[in-house]
Amino acid sequence: MGIVGRAVATRPTLPITGNVLLSTDGGRLKLAATNLEVAISSWVGAEIEEEGAITIPARLLTDFINTLPNDRVDISLLPRASVLELRCARYEARISGMDVEDFPPIPTPTPGLEARLDPEELRAAISRVAFAAATEETRPVLTGVQAEFEGDTITFAAADGFRLAVYKAPSLSPVAEREVVIIPARTLGELSRLVASEEEPVELVINPQRSQMLVRLKDIELVSQLIQGTFPNYSQLIPQSYGTRAVVDASEFLRATRTASIFARDGSSIIRLQITPGEGGMAGRVTISARAEEVGDNIGEIDAIVDGDEAKIAFNSRYLTDVLSVLHGGNVALEITSPSSPGVIRPTASDNYVHVVMPMFVQW
Amino acid sequence: MWKVIGHERAVGLLERSLNEGRLSHAYLFVGPRHVGKMTLAINLAQALNCLGEERPCGECSQCRRIGEGKHPDVQVITVQSETKTEIGIDQIKELQHSSILPPYEGRHKVFIIEEAQRLSDEASNRLLKTLEEPPPGVLIILLAENERALLPTILSRCQIVELRPLPVPLIEEELRRKAGPQEAETLARLSSGCPGWAFSALRDSRILKERQEEITGILEMLNAGIVERFSYAAELSSRFSRSREKAFEVLNLWLSLWRDMLLIKGEACEFITNIDQVEILERKVDGYTIDQIKGFIQSLKEAWGQLQDNANSRLVFEVLMLGIPEKGKAWAM
Numbered sequence: 001m002g003i004v005g006r007a008v009a010t011r012p013t014l015p016i017t018g019n020v021l022l023s024t025d026g027g028r029l030k031l032a033a034t035n036l037e038v039a040i041s042s043w044v045g046a047e048i049e050e051e052g053a054i055t056i057p058a059r060l061l062t063d064f065i066n067t068l069p070n071d072r073v074d075i076s077l078l079p080r081a082s083v084l085e086l087r088c089a090r091y092e093a094r095i096s097g098m099d100v101e102d103f104p105p106i107p108t109p110t111p112g113l114e115a116r117l118d119p120e121e122l123r124a125a126i127s128r129v130a131f132a133a134a135t136e137e138t139r140p141v142l143t144g145v146q147a148e149f150e151g152d153t154i155t156f157a158a159a160d161g162f163r164l165a166v167y168k169a170p171s172l173s174p175v176a177e178r179e180v181v182i183i184p185a186r187t188l189g190e191l192s193r194l195v196a197s198e199e200e201p202v203e204l205v206i207n208p209q210r211s212q213m214l215v216r217l218k219d220i221e222l223v224s225q226l227i228q229g230t231f232p233n234y235s236q237l238i239p240q241s242y243g244t245r246a247v248v249d250a251s252e253f254l255r256a257t258r259t260a261s262i263f264a265r266d267g268s269s270i271i272r273l274q275i276t277p278g279e280g281g282m283a284g285r286v287t288i289s290a291r292a293e294e295v296g297d298n299i300g301e302i303d304a305i306v307d308g309d310e311a312k313i314a315f316n317s318r319y320l321t322d323v324l325s326v327l328h329g330g331n332v333a334l335e336i337t338s339p340s341s342p343g344v345i346r347p348t349a350s351d352n353y354v355h356v357v358m359p360m361f362v363q364w
Numbered sequence: 365m366w367k368v369i370g371h372e373r374a375v376g377l378l379e380r381s382l383n384e385g386r387l388s389h390a391y392l393f394v395g396p397r398h399v400g401k402m403t404l405a406i407n408l409a410q411a412l413n414c415l416g417e418e419r420p421c422g423e424c425s426q427c428r429r430i431g432e433g434k435h436p437d438v439q440v441i442t443v444q445s446e447t448k449t450e451i452g453i454d455q456i457k458e459l460q461h462s463s464i465l466p467p468y469e470g471r472h473k474v475f476i477i478e479e480a481q482r483l484s485d486e487a488s489n490r491l492l493k494t495l496e497e498p499p500p501g502v503l504i505i506l507l508a509e510n511e512r513a514l515l516p517t518i519l520s521r522c523q524i525v526e527l528r529p530l531p532v533p534l535i536e537e538e539l540r541r542k543a544g545p546q547e548a549e550t551l552a553r554l555s556s557g558c559p560g561w562a563f564s565a566l567r568d569s570r571i572l573k574e575r576q577e578e579i580t581g582i583l584e585m586l587n588a589g590i591v592e593r594f595s596y597a598a599e600l601s602s603r604f605s606r607s608r609e610k611a612f613e614v615l616n617l618w619l620s621l622w623r624d625m626l627l628i629k630g631e632a633c634e635f636i637t638n639i640d641q642v643e644i645l646e647r648k649v650d651g652y653t654i655d656q657i658k659g660f661i662q663s664l665k666e667a668w669g670q671l672q673d674n675a676n677s678r679l680v681f682e683v684l685m686l687g688i689p690e691k692g693k694a695w696a697m
Contacts, residue, residue: 014436036436036468102429104436105469137457140464140499184465211466225465228499 014104020061021103022075022084023053029075032106033058038187039106039223040194052077056084056097064093107223112208113179115149116172119198125156125167126192128326128353133185134160141229144182149175157234158185163319164234164356172201181210182231187224194220238356239344242335244308246275246286247348250332254324256288256300261317263298264290270360271317275336277306286334290317313339314362323355339364366411367422368403369538369559370530377525378408382419387412388523389498392480392506392514395527398560401507402440404527405476406430409438412503413470426470436468442478449608450484451477456491463494463502473502480506481513488515495521529557542566553639556620578617579641586648586688593688597681604677612671619664625649626657651691663687 014036021032029046032039054077064086065073074087082097126145134142139161148155152174157166194217195202203216206226215222260271271290278284284306291297313336323345324332335344336359345355366375374393381387391408393401410420410427413435420427429435439462441455459475467473477483483491495518498504506522508514536552538559543551543566554575555562565571585596604611624636628649636642649657667684671677 014434014439016434017436036462037465102432102434107469137460137464140460143461143464209466225468227464228466228501229464 016055016098016102017104018057018059019055019098019103020058021053021055021100021106023100024048024051034104034106036104037184037225038190040190041106041221041223043219046075050077053100054082054084054097055100055103056095060095064095107212109205109207109212109214109223111205112210113149113175113204113206114173115154115175115204116201117154117169117204118172119195119200119202121169122195122202123192125154125169126188128355129156129158129165129167130185130188130192131158131322131326132160132163132165132355133158136160141182141227141231144184144227144231145188146180146182146231149179151175157231159232159234159237162316162358163323164237164354165323166234166238166354168352179206179210180231181206181213182227182229183213184224184227187213187222191215191222194222237342238354239335239337239342241337242308242344243337244275244277244306244311245333245335246284246304246306247331247333248286248302248304250324250327250330250347252302253286253288253332253334254321256286256302257317257320257324259300260288260290260298261321262290263292263296264317266292266295268360269317270314270362271320272312272314272362272364273334275304275306275311275334277308277310311336311339312364313343314360315343315357316360319357323357327353366404366407366420368400368407370534371400371404371527374404374525374527375407378404378411382408382411387503389502390495390504390506390522392508392511392519392522392524393527394508394511394524396509396529396556396558398555398558398564399527399529400559401527402476402478403560404525405474405505405507406438408503408505409435409472409474409476412472412474413437435470437470437472438474438476440476440478443482449482451479451482451487452484453486453490456483456487456494460490460494463499467501471501475502475504477504477506480508480518481510483514483518485515488518492517492521530559532557535559535562539563539566550640553637556637575617578614579621579638582614582618582621583644583648585685590686593685594682597685598678600681601678604671604681608671611677612668615664615668615671619661619668621645622657622661622664625652626654626661629654629657652689656689660687660689 017035023030025043027048028043029048030041030043032041068088068091071089076085078085078094082099084095084097086093086095129145133145137143142160145156145158148157149171152171154169154171155166156169157164159165198217200218205214205216206212211226211228213224213226257271261269264271271288274287274289276285276287284304285301286304287299287301289297289299327347331348333346333348339359340361342356342358345357347353368375393404395401407420410422410430413426413430414420415424415426422431426435430438433440439459441451441459443449443451444455463473463475495504506518511519511524532552535555535557536548539548539552539562551562551565554565581596585593588596600611600614620637621641624638624641624645625648627633627636628646629652633642638645663684667680670680
């Protein structure tokens, strides 16, 4: 219930989408819910005595089940009236349901494109990319994450106009032709929760019309509507060269950024970075500072291996903390060309992730 | 089979565009309350998603669930609760979010915005972009009583379909299938060309009873003293603050009764709306001059306008009550 509950509509335009569909399915009990954007089905082992199906309010069922002792639950459909009876230990409950006929059918996309993915890679892709998607609907395609299937890689990309995140994940089943779809960021949020405990490869199925995607996990299936439209061509946004490159420890960089953002939050969230190359015996360093009028200011310094000239740039503190928080551990490289051109952050350990952040214009 | 009663022109237009695949991406259906705007919109949504041969068939699972308001791809957007007066920007944001996703199970997504005149300015402006260029497979239908209440920028982005009140005999004919001839005639007349009202009055006898109570109240006021009139005004104004809709309905009833009195005075009884009140009205009309009746109808219209401009409702109703003409005296402005 905890799984499908995520797909139950909270403010349903269609009242029945606040319900969960219970049905018997080949010796198992199937639970399904949909909010018309994402549908999640989950199967649990059960001893089926008689086939049947009903939809009942999800909230009520979840709340009731959560209070039950850890024991066997007997579920039965009362004849005629659509009422579900639950018995567990010395508790029992009857819940009125609605007709299964009226429940929106859970889509079953016909396979047009199939891919398999390591769950670890999927988790990483989602955590490193999805946060960069836009939350505003002004440019609908940007509220999604583009997934590009080409050869044996799947490239996930998201952008919101101020930043861009691109992650390349290896696919376990190469595709013959290049294919591009846009997956709603919300779907991926749900998906990352579902794959958290998954060990088997995750199967992705996309229908030929490119309008729905099915994600098959062990005992769970998620079907999502896909965003229609064309994702902007982002490859030209990634700077190909840099003037200054600083390699720093990710967690140290994150800590310094967090400190600075405390002072930045009263201003306009601006934090300033100054990169100084090492001289003589001194190591290079990055100074991270923020100041707010009439509040105060702070300066933090971290060691860095600097390649190139001295450089300055300012970023929105949130964009910087967002990306650094998902890059836990290891070193990251910060590459900049000028205070007015985008900065690039990438982990040094692998070249599968690139994050581009637009700078902020400040008086130095 | 199109289920909507009458409106051959509108239905014809939609059917032609549908068959030729030239359907506009946004429609505005304009017409009085209960005239059949929603029915037409639902019909159009059914026609777009119907699986049957003759669209809309009204019988396939798509048509059936759209008709029952249970289809995931047909959404009606309306004022969320009694206490709210506007369709807010959040509702439009949700519409936009949902519009970029492909239809869930049908062929087309249809958004019906009921009472589009209640869109807040922000919501209207937000809607503009979607109205102008909806994603493929999305149709937006706005319903409104009066196109002038909408922003011009909205109007220019929709194809406007005007629905006029239907001829009374047509409604009578439809009603006869479900009601006796006497009842059918009365209801058809009372509906002033809006079948929706007639059918809901047929289903729910309270509607007629409430109307009768209102009429009794109104007619009493004609002979009442100043104290009663003022307490009536006070009551009306408190109802206005609870529900503007209801108060405007009462005002409408005032208008239609006085219109009928004018018709009786002018000996054009065949056109009157409230045929169940003819005898009382005939008695009441005695002693008023045509000018007096005309004058008061004018005051009613003014009151209407003032209320819509958010004047103090209590004052408006009091002035109105003071303006009820007195028999035998000339109308004084």
